[in-house]
Amino acid sequence: DVKVTQSSRYLVKRTGEKVFLECVQDMDHENMFWYRQDPGLGLRLIYFSYDVKMKEKGDIPEGYSVSREKKERFSLILESASTNQTSMYLCASIPPQGALTFGSGTRLTVV
Amino acid sequence: EDQVTQSPEALRLQEGESSSLNCSYTVSGLRGLFWYRQDPGKGPEFLFTLYSAGEEKEKERLKATLTKKESFLHITAPKPEDSATYLCAVRDMNRDDKIIFGKGTRLHILP
Numbered sequence: 022d023v024k025v026t027q028s029s030r031y032l033v034k035r036t037g038e039k040v041f042l043e044c045v046q047d048m049d050h051e052n053m054f055w056y057r058q059d060p061g062l063g064l065r066l067i068y069f070s071y072d073v074k075m076k077e078k079g080d081i082p083e084g085y086s087v088s089r090e091k092k093e094r095f096s097l098i099l100e101s102a103s104t105n106q107t108s109m110y111l112c113a114s115i116p117p118q119g120a121l122t123f124g125s126g127t128r129l130t131v132v
Numbered sequence: 133e134d135q136v137t138q139s140p141e142a143l144r145l146q147e148g149e150s151s152s153l154n155c156s157y158t159v160s161g162l163r164g165l166f167w168y169r170q171d172p173g174k175g176p177e178f179l180f181t182l183y184s185a186g187e188e189k190e191k192e193r194l195k196a197t198l199t200k201k202e203s204f205l206h207i208t209a210p211k212p213e214d215s216a217t218y219l220c221a222v223r224d225m226n227r228d229d230k231i232i233f234g235k236g237t238r239l240h241i242l243p
Contacts, residue, residue, distance in 0.1 A: 120181050
């Protein structure tokens with residue numbers, strides 16, 4: 022089974038801090054995604070990547086950046102955390118034909 | 133515009149009371165329709181993929197069906213452990229395989 026591992030389940034950060042959320046998948050998938058999930062808003066796509074060093078903006082990229090230096094690892098960066106970035110962050114990967122596999126999520130609180 | 137709409141938003145059932153969740157979609161080229169289960173504080177867990185109208189998939193008390201405009205997730209004789217949020221998503225082959233999520237149905241099974 023594909024495994025997507027997010028490095029932290031819970032994080033508390035201060036406003037203005039630079040935050041790194043790490044994600045690793047073990048099935049050699051080229052496509053990886055970062056979503057955030059908020060009550061009433063559902064899953065919203067932040068960034069995705071089709072290959073190493075490639076990235077594409079999703080629906081809500083403002084305030085975020087990403088890094089994909091290795092195929093298995095996709096990092097989400099909050100350059101200067103703000104309270105409106107308090108959310109559940111979900112990483113996922115997908116094969117060419119198939120469904121997304123999600124990590125267990127990181128609950129980020131910015132205070 | 134591509135859309136995925138799930139109904140109802142929330143559903144409370146007695147244990148053993150069968151029902152169905154609905155996912156209606158409008159995409160120009162369906163590459164797949166996906167159902168996920170999500171428990172509070174966790175990432176979505178993959179349940180089913182459906183590719184073409186008339187297709188059905190089953191797993192324990194769950195059965196997913198697909199028509200050209202909608203999908204149903206039928207829950208037969210549910211148990212309290214079936215309580216979760218159920219998410220529907222579609223993959224649009226005519227929009228660079230973009231994946232669009234519905235906002236989910238919160239299902240609560242009362243013992």
